[in-house]
Amino acid sequence: MSIYVDADACPVKAEVEKVGTRHGVKMFIVSNGGLRPSQNPLVETVIVPDGPDIADMWIAxxxxxxxxxxxxxxxxxxxxxxxxxxxxxxxGEALTQANIGNILATRDLMADIRAADPFRQGGGKAFSKSDKSRFLDALERELRATKRA
Incomplete structure (x- = not known):
């Protein structure tokens, strides 16, 4: 079992390291660079070349x-x-076989809507303390479920 983090613009890297360390799980923090490597022996910082989706391909x-x-x-x-x-x-939202199709379709639809309205401003909601808390709880549950499986 390993944890892979798409680290570019990831707001929960420290939380992943904390929970992963508690469970003794190897973690890969993958980005194009600009991250300070962790001294944790369970954390491997992977720097991939610049380019679209290179980090994503490495993880996939x-x-x-x-x-x-x-x-x-x-x-x-x-x-x-x-x-x-x-x-x-x-x-903390889990993406599964049951919901990934709808989420992918919604993402594509929203990209089309944004492209059709060049004057649209703003983005998603800000990352909050409650988001961080939900993430920590969800990661803990996923690691426990993975260990049981």
């Missing part, structure tokens, strides 16, 4: 059944779910 090529992937990238999540990995968004 390795994540499999028994692994947990942390990402906000829905196409990456879909690939990992298909490979049998458990996937969590930064707010």
């Amino acid at each position: 090529d390795r994540a499999t059944t028994g692994d947990v992937v942390i990402t906000g990238d829905i196409p990456l999540a879909a690939k990992c779910v298909e490979a049998g990995a458990r996937v969590l968004k930064h707010n």
